Amino acid sequence: MARLAVVTGGAGFIGSHLVDRLIQEDWSVVVIDNLSTGSKKNVNPAAKFLKIDIRKPAAAKLIRKLKPQAVFHLAAQASVPVSVKDPIGDAETNLHATLHLLDAAADAKVKRFIFAGTGGALSSEKTRLPTDEEHASEPTSPYAIAKVASERYGAFYRLSRGLPFVSLRFANVYGPRQNPHGEAGVVAIFSKRMLKGESVKVNGTGKQTRDYIYVGDVVDAMMAAQEVQKAEGPYHVGNGVEVSVNDLFKRIAKLTGYKKKPLKGPADIGAPFRSSLDSSKIRKELDWAATTTLEEGLWLTVDWFRRGGNPTR
Numbered sequence: 500m501a502r503l504a505v506v507t508g509g510a511g512f513i514g515s516h517l518v519d520r521l522i523q524e525d526w527s528v529v530v531i532d533n534l535s536t537g538s539k540k541n542v543n544p545a546a547k548f549l550k551i552d553i554r555k556p557a558a559a560k561l562i563r564k565l566k567p568q569a570v571f572h573l574a575a576q577a578s579v580p581v582s583v584k585d586p587i588g589d590a591e592t593n594l595h596a597t598l599h600l601l602d603a604a605a606d607a608k609v610k611r612f613i614f615a616g617t618g619g620a621l622s623s624e625k626t627r628l629p630t631d632e633e634h635a636s637e638p639t640s641p642y643a644i645a646k647v648a649s650e651r652y653g654a655f656y657r658l659s660r661g662l663p664f665v666s667l668r669f670a671n672v673y674g675p676r677q678n679p680h681g682e683a684g685v686v687a688i689f690s691k692r693m694l695k696g697e698s699v700k701v702n703g704t705g706k707q708t709r710d711y712i713y714v715g716d717v718v719d720a721m722m723a724a725q726e727v728q729k730a731e732g733p734y735h736v737g738n739g740v741e742v743s744v745n746d747l748f749k750r751i752a753k754l755t756g757y758k759k760k761p762l763k764g765p766a767d768i769g770a771p772f773r774s775s776l777d778s779s780k781i782r783k784e785l786d787w788a789a790t791t792t793l794e795e796g797l798w799l800t801v802d803w804f805r806r807g808g809n810p811t812r
């Protein structure tokens with residue numbers, strides 16, 4: 500009998516790629532998503548889609564009823580600026596609802612609870628670059644605070660209720676179906692605007708850096724976390740390479756044939772200037788490694804936008 504996975508946020512950018520992989524590997528998949536930023540067209544037709552808000556009791560109820568082998572929890576309010584404007588709304592989705600799902604998963608005795616945490620929002624030049632799990636900075640945005648608190652609740656459920664909880668902390672994820680509002684939104688924004696020949700803004704000096712990881716590599720990490728029994732985490736999932744906004748601009752301009760100069764935008768306030776993740780721990784413990792180069796990943800992303808942004812499967 501096929502194994503059953505519940506994927507929250509399975510209509511979103513990363514979640515929909517994970518669903519495709521699970522289906523490819525013969526899992527039965529139930530997607531829970533309220534479509535606030537996700538889209539039904541992202542959802543693999545072989546998965547069962549349920550429009551449920553994780554803040555409502557129906558989500559936890561479903562997990563208690565289905566007793567899936569695995570829960571992949573990706574549904575989130577995924578924007579740092581939105582969390583700064585509305586910390587309470589952010590915590591309702593990113594912390595409170597997560598806690599309900601953890602409690603339900605413990606009751607249902609799920610074999611794996613994989614959590615999508617953030618590494619990008621916990622890495623900065625103020626600690627150490629690339630940042631390993633030991634040197635992650637204190638969370639400062641409501642978004643990162645809720646992600647770290649959720650991880651700690653997950654560890655609590657592992658200890659107190661035996662829930663096999665694994666936290667993965669992603670760097671800046673990019674790829675087809677990417678949402679411009681997420682942590683690596685700049686790749687989507689540049690690709691879309693350059694393909695249309697529109698003006699493109701580079702904020703500040705453009706020398707600020709991030710660690711960009713291709714979505715397929717992130718899916719590999721989630722699958723490894725599912726498979727390896729001893730996995731606990733938290734695990735940083737990134738390339739460990741800093742890429743500046745100016746470098747991204749040049750690379751995407753080349754792929755799209757864009758000839759205009761960038762416009763200057765205001766510097767981002769509050770965000771770390773440099774960031775990248777050391778993923779030695781997940782490489783060692785789960786035998787994971789990123790296999791997509793930035794060149795390949797950007798090509799795949801631009802190609803997807805060029806073809807009108809339709810599902811790729």
Ligand SMILES: NC(=O)c1ccc[n+]([C@@H]2O[C@H](COP(=O)([O-])OP(=O)(O)OC[C@H]3O[C@@H](n4cnc5c(N)ncnc54)[C@H](O)[C@@H]3O)[C@@H](O)[C@H]2O)c1
Pocket residue numbers: 507508509510511512513514531532533534535536537538551552553554572573574575576577592615616617618619668669670671672673678681682683
């Ligand atoms: N994209 C990145 O660079 C990145 C980096 C680190 C962590 N993450 C985390 O990975 C996960 C997926 O992010 P993404 O980039 O795919 O974002 P996304 O916005 O594309 O996906 C989130 C999904 O969750 C759904 N959702 C939001 N609130 C919900 C609610 N209350 N009930 C049910 N569904 C709800 C949305 O409709 C969407 O489909 C998130 O948890 C995010 O915080 C993303």
